Amino acid sequence: MLEDEHLVREALEGRERGYRKLLEKYRGPVYSLILRMVRNEEDAEDLAHEAFLRAFRSLQKFNPEFSFKNWLLKIATNHTIDFLRKRDVNLLSLQDLPEEGSYLTVEVKTPESELEESERKNIIEDAIASLPLLLRTPLLLRHREGLTYEEIQEILNIPLGTVKTRIHRAREMLGKKLRGKVF
Amino acid sequence: MTNKGAPKSGGTSMRCEEYRKKFDLYFDGEMKPREAFALETHLKSCFQCKAEMGVLQRAVRLIGEMEPILPSKGFNQGILKEMGFEVVPAWRRAVSISFVILAGTWVSLFFPWMLRSLRGAPDLIKSLLHLPARLTVFTGFTRTLFDMTETLLATVTIVFRNIPSIYWVSVVFATFFLTLLFIKSLSLPLKEVNHVQNSL
Numbered sequence: 001m002l003e004d005e006h007l008v009r010e011a012l013e014g015r016e017r018g019y020r021k022l023l024e025k026y027r028g029p030v031y032s033l034i035l036r037m038v039r040n041e042e043d044a045e046d047l048a049h050e051a052f053l054r055a056f057r058s059l060q061k062f063n064p065e066f067s068f069k070n071w072l073l074k075i076a077t078n079h080t081i082d083f084l085r086k087r088d089v090n091l092l093s094l095q096d097l098p099e100e101g102s103y104l105t106v107e108v109k110t111p112e113s114e115l116e117e118s119e120r121k122n123i124i125e126d127a128i129a130s131l132p133l134l135l136r137t138p139l140l141l142r143h144r145e146g147l148t149y150e151e152i153q154e155i156l157n158i159p160l161g162t163v164k165t166r167i168h169r170a171r172e173m174l175g176k177k178l179r180g181k182v183f
Numbered sequence: 184m185t186n187k188g189a190p191k192s193g194g195t196s197m198r199c200e201e202y203r204k205k206f207d208l209y210f211d212g213e214m215k216p217r218e219a220f221a222l223e224t225h226l227k228s229c230f231q232c233k234a235e236m237g238v239l240q241r242a243v244r245l246i247g248e249m250e251p252i253l254p255s256k257g258f259n260q261g262i263l264k265e266m267g268f269e270v271v272p273a274w275r276r277a278v279s280i281s282f283v284i285l286a287g288t289w290v291s292l293f294f295p296w297m298l299r300s301l302r303g304a305p306d307l308i309k310s311l312l313h314l315p316a317r318l319t320v321f322t323g324f325t326r327t328l329f330d331m332t333e334t335l336l337a338t339v340t341i342v343f344r345n346i347p348s349i350y351w352v353s354v355v356f357a358t359f360f361l362t363l364l365f366i367k368s369l370s371l372p373l374k375e376v377n378h379v380q381n382s383l
Contacts, residue, residue, distance in 0.1 A: 016263065016268045019262075019263060019266060019268070020259060020263060023258075023259045023262060023263070024259065027253065027254055027258055027259065028251030028252070028253055029251055031251070031252060031253065031254040031258075032249075032251045032252045035252055044254075045254050045255060045258065048254055048258070049254075049258065049261060049262060052262050053262060053265060053266070056262070056266060120241070120245055121245055121248070121249065124242055124245040124246060124249070125249065127242070128246065139246070140246070143243050143246040143247050144246050144247060144249055146247065149211075164207075167207075168207045171206070171207060171210070171239060171242075171243075174239070174242050175235060175238055175239050175242070178238045178242060179235065179238060
């Protein structure tokens, strides 16, 4: 990501263009991830705003050998998790996960051929939103942002085995939510 | 080709459960070729596992295709403002860029005519150069006053004769400085940022 390195350098030189370009490039991924984590537009916007400010104000600590996107996503997810933890202590507990077989399912009765792509996307958005936060976040990082397990481990600061287990469980739950439905 | 793992009726066999547990490895490409071949063979003959895999594959593909959601319109401006930058609204950027383009086009279109009108410029420069020399010649107060008036009148005459060239020189300089000013307004450097970052 040479372009990012260049933009970061511009920003460190105090040029507005560097900050503006980084914002334009990453506001979508950062805001989307936070919104899908908190499921509230107002909170998501505040959190994304604060995450960018945090990142920009500590830009000198950024190591250009690593990906700027991952560094930014790490700041954003940590900030969001802190926010959620303060709001609801139990929210991040794995104990509140639904038991096997008790998952909510997405009701879709339209035949597959008639199902529009946009409808499928809505279904998947709903299904992901109903996943517990601890499973939803690594799943989005893996399949939406296309990160490797090692990168997710670095971002979420959890062991590699835990990352794999959570993604496995997230896929399993997702499959169960959608299983038996025309999807 | 028969498959021992495939359920005979609509239900799922133990073998199916085992295969489904390995879907993850298959997704991540971490399955050994031999195991992957076995799974693929099973999928060909087991409708339920095939359907299950299909759902997961579509789900994963759709997650990847989920469009990024953008924050509200003023999101970038809010952050840049808080970082201490003067926020330049989009309309001002558009006006500035249009101005620069128009000014450039205008000057280049009229440049030949402008050069022609500058023909009288050497006289003006010559006169201006002689002015201090004339002013320093003192042969009495009246003479000095006369000389000064004469010089002044000559200068004024030359200035008026060269109005087009003066006008065009002013236009070129004004365009140049205004263009610089507008370009500068597009990206204002921030002295504060490094100070803030250093203090962290």
